[in-house]
Amino acid sequence: MKYEMQNLDVIDLLSERHEILRRLAEDKWNNNNNIYISNSEWCILGRIYKKQPTISDVAKGVDFSRQATHKFIKSLEAKGLVEVSNVQHSKKHKAIRLTEFGEICYEKNALYKAEIEQQLVNTLGEVQVSNLKNILNLNWNIEDLKV
Template sequence: MIDFIELLYRQHKQLRQKAENMWNENNDLHITSSEWFVLKNIYEGHETVPELVKQLDISKQGVHKFVTSLKEKELITTELIKGSKVQKRAHLTAKGIVIVNESKKMEFKIEKMVRNTIGDKEYELLLEMLKKPLLKV
């Protein structure tokens, strides 16, 4: 029998893969799930490498890799933070903002697909459940 954590992981993985595939099938600029995660966190205001490491729960080297890739795709820029010789802040470019906004439309389509698959009542219940902390800390 599959345990609870594995079920959540599989559902998350399937949704992320669907989003990545939908984007890449309809756009020349291919973006990986990990790059999306970094891009959206920058959009939400987590702009420095330490902030991204904390939010994404991946290594500093991993964050640097994705930041470099997003810069090469001209979706973000970076700048040195005043007073720091090594710390950089990332910002979305105009192209990056357009792409994040387009991805939001795509995610809305996926949410509709989920709602159609599991039903309106179950979808609303799932949203309410996922908004609650799963563990008491």
């Protein structure tokens, strides 16, 4: 499938490429595994991988509502990917962590994403992909652009 992108501005270009790459990663996972994990759920898994944050901390760090965050966490828990537990010295807060199965899934998905990145290297060249990563990692001072 070919896309006509040369007339788009930088925001639309980034959005289009992000959507294409996200879809590729999601399809790669779904075609090779029998457990469906949404992009929003992957976002949460990424926030808690090798950590044990509170649900409140996770909710603050994602770009969807608190209620949606709780819904996704319940779904992840039902799939056996995360465990929710009480936080010591707090009756209000709950901690979340990946289960062993959750870590296996997260790491397997990381390998799929690395395969997609390697395909980009094969297509665009190592220097171009490296340059792109460097540009995306720069401090863009986006906070200063807010209206």
